[in-house]
Amino acid sequence: MPRADAHLRxxxxxxxxxxxxxxxIQIMREAVAQSERPVMLYxxxxxxxxxxxxxxxxxxxxPPPFPLLHVDTTWKFRDMYAFxxxxxxxxxxxxxxxxxxxxxxxxxxxxxxxxxxxxxVWKTDGLKQALDAHRFDLAFGGARRDEERSxxxxxxxxxxxxxxxxxxxxxxPELWRLYDASTGPGESVRAFPLSNWTELDVWLYxxxxxxxxxxxxxxxxxxxVERDGALVMxxxxxxxxxxxxxxxxxxxxFRTLGCYPLTGAVESTAAxxxxxxxxxxxxxxxxxxxxxxxxxxxxxxxxxxxxxxF
Amino acid sequence: xATVEGSDLLAAHRAKDVLRFIACGSVDDGKSTLxxxxxxxxxxxxxxxxxTLAGDSRHxxxxxxDLDLSLALDGLAxxxxxxxxxxxxxxxxxxxxxxxxxADTPGHEQYTRNMVTGASTADAAVILVDAxxxxxxxxxxxxxxxxxxxxxxxxxxxxxxxxxxxDRSAYDRIVAEYDAxxxxxxxxxxxxIPVSARDGDNVTAHSGxxxxxxxxxxxxxxxxxxxxxxxxxxxxxxxxxxxxxxDPEFRGVSGQVVGGxxxxxxxxxxxxxxxxxxxxxxxxxxxxxxxxxxxxxVTLVLADDVDATRxxxxxxxxxxxxxxxELDVELVWMGDAPLEPGRPYTLRVGTQSVGARxxxxxxxxxxxxxxxxxTTALTTNGIASLQVSLDRPVAFDRYVDNPDTGGLIVxxxxxxxTVAAGMITEGRRRSAAIRWQDLDVDKDAHARLNGHRxxxxxxxxxxxxxxxxxxxxxxxxxxxxxxxxxVLDGDNVRHGLSRDLGFSDADRVENNRxxxxxxxxxxxxxxxxxxxxxxxxxxxxxxxxxxxADDEFVEVFVDAPLEVAxxxxxxxxxxxxxxxxxxxxxxIDAPYEAPECPDVHLDATGDAAGAAxxxxxxxxxxxxxxxxxx
Numbered sequence: 001m002p003r004a005d006a007h008l009r010x011x012x013x014x015x016x017x018x019x020x021x022x023x024x025i026q027i028m029r030e031a032v033a034q035s036e037r038p039v040m041l042y043x044x045x046x047x048x049x050x051x052x053x054x055x056x057x058x059x060x061x062x063p064p065p066f067p068l069l070h071v072d073t074t075w076k077f078r079d080m081y082a083f084x085x086x087x088x089x090x091x092x093x094x095x096x097x098x099x100x101x102x103x104x105x106x107x108x109x110x111x112x113x114x115x116x117x118x119x120x121v122w123k124t125d126g127l128k129q130a131l132d133a134h135r136f137d138l139a140f141g142g143a144r145r146d147e148e149r150s151x152x153x154x155x156x157x158x159x160x161x162x163x164x165x166x167x168x169x170x171x172x173p174e175l176w177r178l179y180d181a182s183t184g185p186g187e188s189v190r191a192f193p194l195s196n197w198t199e200l201d202v203w204l205y206x207x208x209x210x211x212x213x214x215x216x217x218x219x220x221x222x223x224x225v226e227r228d229g230a231l232v233m234x235x236x237x238x239x240x241x242x243x244x245x246x247x248x249x250x251x252x253x254f255r256t257l258g259c260y261p262l263t264g265a266v267e268s269t270a271a272x273x274x275x276x277x278x279x280x281x282x283x284x285x286x287x288x289x290x291x292x293x294x295x296x297x298x299x300x301x302x303x304x305x306x307x308x309x310f
Numbered sequence: 311x312a313t314v315e316g317s318d319l320l321a322a323h324r325a326k327d328v329l330r331f332i333a334c335g336s337v338d339d340g341k342s343t344l345x346x347x348x349x350x351x352x353x354x355x356x357x358x359x360x361x362t363l364a365g366d367s368r369h370x371x372x373x374x375x376d377l378d379l380s381l382a383l384d385g386l387a388x389x390x391x392x393x394x395x396x397x398x399x400x401x402x403x404x405x406x407x408x409x410x411x412x413a414d415t416p417g418h419e420q421y422t423r424n425m426v427t428g429a430s431t432a433d434a435a436v437i438l439v440d441a442x443x444x445x446x447x448x449x450x451x452x453x454x455x456x457x458x459x460x461x462x463x464x465x466x467x468x469x470x471x472x473x474x475x476x477d478r479s480a481y482d483r484i485v486a487e488y489d490a491x492x493x494x495x496x497x498x499x500x501x502x503i504p505v506s507a508r509d510g511d512n513v514t515a516h517s518g519x520x521x522x523x524x525x526x527x528x529x530x531x532x533x534x535x536x537x538x539x540x541x542x543x544x545x546x547x548x549x550x551x552x553x554x555x556x557d558p559e560f561r562g563v564s565g566q567v568v569g570g571x572x573x574x575x576x577x578x579x580x581x582x583x584x585x586x587x588x589x590x591x592x593x594x595x596x597x598x599x600x601x602x603x604x605x606x607x608v609t610l611v612l613a614d615d616v617d618a619t620r621x622x623x624x625x626x627x628x629x630x631x632x633x634x635x636e637l638d639v640e641l642v643w644m645g646d647a648p649l650e651p652g653r654p655y656t657l658r659v660g661t662q663s664v665g666a667r668x669x670x671x672x673x674x675x676x677x678x679x680x681x682x683x684x685t686t687a688l689t690t691n692g693i694a695s696l697q698v699s700l701d702r703p704v705a706f707d708r709y710v711d712n713p714d715t716g717g718l719i720v721x722x723x724x725x726x727x728t729v730a731a732g733m734i735t736e737g738r739r740r741s742a743a744i745r746w747q748d749l750d751v752d753k754d755a756h757a758r759l760n761g762h763r764x765x766x767x768x769x770x771x772x773x774x775x776x777x778x779x780x781x782x783x784x785x786x787x788x789x790x791x792x793x794x795x796x797v798l799d800g801d802n803v804r805h806g807l808s809r810d811l812g813f814s815d816a817d818r819v820e821n822n823r824x825x826x827x828x829x830x831x832x833x834x835x836x837x838x839x840x841x842x843x844x845x846x847x848x849x850x851x852x853x854x855x856x857x858x859a860d861d862e863f864v865e866v867f868v869d870a871p872l873e874v875a876x877x878x879x880x881x882x883x884x885x886x887x888x889x890x891x892x893x894x895x896x897x898i899d900a901p902y903e904a905p906e907c908p909d910v911h912l913d914a915t916g917d918a919a920g921a922a923x924x925x926x927x928x929x930x931x932x933x934x935x936x937x938x939x940x
Binding site: 015145159168171277 | 552
């Protein structure tokens with residue numbers, strides 16, 4: 001129904017970033033309106049940082065009407081813990097930190113137990129415990145569809161069974177801007193407001209908005225050892241050095257952040273958000289390259305998801 | 311770092327717009343290879359991903375170990391192994407000027423629902439054909455679906471032309487044939503491009519092998535396609551998602567503008583209530599604004615203390631949405647089970663969620679020809695025109711005017727699956743003149759609206775037998791299934807309606823009469839009334855039964871031996887009766903006359919859920935859902 005005076009009307013040309021922001025806000029509001037106990041999973045990385053910023057925008061002048069949940073592994077970089085506490089304070093939001101007591105009791109670590117067990121216990125089991133304990137029926141996550149092949153078909157609102165499993169056949173078609181977050185008994189929903197964002201979009205947005213991120217994303221001289229072709233940072237004294245390994249100081253940064261023993265650094269001089277954007281634009285490798293868990297085999301992320309990994 | 315250059319680069323990337331398009335075609339047409347080619351040429355496939363791809367190509371590729379670009383797309387291990395894609399996948403690539411979001415959908419007939427899902431958010435469509443086969447039934451189907459969903463720009467990619475030695479006459483024949491199909495459908499932009507996805511001809515670079523073709527490459531075409539800002543040129547629309555109320559001083563309504571623009575001071579209407587007010591403030595995190603345009607998410611403060619809430623649409627005061635409780639829709643069925651006319655579903659349009667009943671379909675759309683033919687059934691992947699009756703009026707536009715206020719989904723109340731997507735073609739109010747003056751609103755009318763017959767489920771039994779528990783469970787179970795229910799509980803009735811009555815025989819009879827009369831009124835209104843009432847005397851129960859039609863009254867005997875009921879004694883009444891505090895207590899010093907042949911006889915010493923299930927099963931088996939179709 002174009003109106004005759006349409007050409008006289010004021011308009012504002014919206015860019016890709018404007019549209020992504022508006023879409024993420026719309027998704028967040030739908031999720032909150034359609035759930036009873038929402039929570040935002042907060043993993044401290046750049047995607048979580050964008051997500052938290054968008055939440056503040058979506059509900060302004062109210063504070064975001066849900067708490068933040070950090071499922072901790074005890075193995076994050078020290079800089080991440082400091083950043084996490086400051087970010088929650090700044091947003092005026094409650095921060096729930098969950099540490100799997102079973103992981104603590106068994107002293108799970110990536111060196112003796114391997115990355116697969118480490119991830120299962122701390123992240124997959126820990127997440128399920130926290131969601132069940134607080135009876136959250138909807139959890140926001142910062143996953144993007146462009147991150148990995150198996151995520152290309154993930155819904156914006158992803159339904160999980162009572163055991164938090166993901167069944168491709170239970171997923172609902174999503175048309176127009178209509179999202180259905182209703183659930184049956186025991187089911188819960190994961191909502192991904194950044195579904196349509198790419199890594200570059202996240203950096204461009206963080207730069208535009210002037211949102212600070214964990215300094216580890218920027219290049220600085222850091223103590224690292226080279227291990228299996230990856231640069232592992234010696235963030236604390238818990239990292240066992242293998243024979244012949246000698247920490248050396250190199251100028252590195254991280255493209256993704258996770259548990260420090262499992263996260264590879266890249267050599268880089270990108271010291272500002274702008275530098276990072278340029279580097280991302282010219283990069284020939286994907287950000288997941290630094291993540292050890294993805295490279296086990298090509299279908300590994302899908303299997304983790306079916307077990308309830310985010 | 312060259313910061314000036316950096317800022318320019320940054321500015322360019324920040325100013326990018328976005329185009330969403332859908333790729334239609336099957337693996338055989340080379341669709342996955344074409345998208346893989348676009349991603350590859352745009353640099354969206356990075357080194358480590360290419361390494362994985364190279365490994366996969368050696369392992370399961372169809373090109374003898376050469377890079378098989380189609381493998382870059384298949385996401386799930388299960389379907390990679392089966393060699394099919396069964397869902398909508400979204401891919402991303404960008405150039406300096408534009409970001410692209412690709413909805414990648416499989417093309418076979420049984421996947422109409424996926425294609426409709428992918429098309430619902432697309433601005434443009436790329437339809438693939440294999441040049442050796444030309445325009446097929448599948449091509450026609452894809453084209454008609456794009457028209458149905460209101461896609462503005464369509465391009466036919468004539469693929470595998472390398473296998474025909476880039477023969478111009480073959481290409482021209484396909485173009486002529488396709489124009490005959492697509493031109494009458496009124497797409498704003500309709501083009502054809504000869505390509506080879508495998509070799510890259512005319513995908514991102516002009517091909518030397520098609521000197522006779524001087525049109526754009528596919529990527530150039532995608533750059534030129536107008537992002538179809540849905541509803542942007544139409545009147546203002548903002549469905550309210552959430553009421554923003556941080557403190558008593560501030561009340562705003564939050565939503566995304568899905569049509570037109572809004573300025574501070576504009577007169578607006580809140581539909582479906584029709585209240586008029588004006589916009590006092592447009593609030594965002596980055597400060598107040600005087601203007602908001604289509605696609606922006608904002609919070610509006612309305613001038614008067616207007617009661618706008620989630621589900622309402624704030625719209626242009628002089629060109630508001632319509633409001634109706636009866637809609638004509640084109641419905642795409644997505645559920646595994648076929649449509650059940652008369653059954654209650656939930657319908658979502660905008661941010662409204664409302665109970666809905668679907669009539670028997672009248673005409674099915676044949677998407678191969680674009681013609682309608684008579685039908686009475688609708689199954690998975692079928693598309694049909696039908697009427698929808700809603701529990702209450704909703705605000706809407708016709709789909710052709712605004713997909714965001716005219717597109718809807720239908721969900722199953724029990725499984726929460728999305729069973730259909732629909733496009734509104736027309737709406738109306740159920741006319742007061744017809745329904746309320748010329749015709750009586752009788753039990754049949756209620757039954758048609760409700761989708762079930764009225765019933766009185768009369769549960770009799772000793773105090774403590776479990777009547778209330780079972781009545782609750784029956785009510786929950788029926789409610790979940792969309793049945794309108796009411797519970798009349800003996801104790802509650804005595805707190806209000808029969809507060810003036812005691813426990814003498816005369817008072818018991820009067821109490822029984824009152825409960826039966828109230829049940830009758832509710833039954834006339836179409837409800838399933840669950841009466842939970844000791845009603846110890848056979849004669850009273852028979853008097854109640856006499857007030858209803860034969861199939862309307864269901865006597866349920868909740869049978870628990872006195873010892874069991876007394877042992878449970880949930881309210882401590884037996885103890886008090888035994889102590890002489892409650893004279894005339896049924897089972898202690900007043901008789902209970904058990905029904906001789908109840909409609910349902912429940913052993914109340916067992917599981918209450920199982921007992922409730924038996925009551926529900928009885929209701930279903932005796933015509934609860936036997937409603938005359940319309």
